[in-house]
Amino acid sequence: KIKFSQSPSFVETVTYEGRFEIISLKGSVFIGTNESEQKRVGGVKGSFVSLSNSHVFGGKIVDVLIAATSVQIILGSFYSEDREVVLSDPNEPHVEGPSNPLSVVHPST
Secondary structure, eight states: OEEEEOSTTSOSEEEEOSOEEEEEEEEEEEEOSSGGGOOEEEEEEEEEEETTTOOEEEEEEEEEEOOSSOOOOOOOOOOOTTSOOOOSSTTSOOOOSSOOOOOOOOOOO
């Protein structure tokens, strides 16, 4: 089952039920850094193909995506340049550089 929006306003939604192959899932989420701007921007977009009639469709996923089998998802977390770095250990040295932390999530079996 997939519920998503194909319109720029995201007001009109479409729900497909059945068996589909996921062609792609991609997206990003940015959460404001100060307390007055704790709003989420972004989302997940997907492309799918129906296994019954080979119909290809996609859009921004707005409510639900239920997978029938295991799905492997790779997530990354990146800090913006203007963000204050808070260290868990005050004695830990702060390392400057272009590299950003990356988290990889493996599916559970």
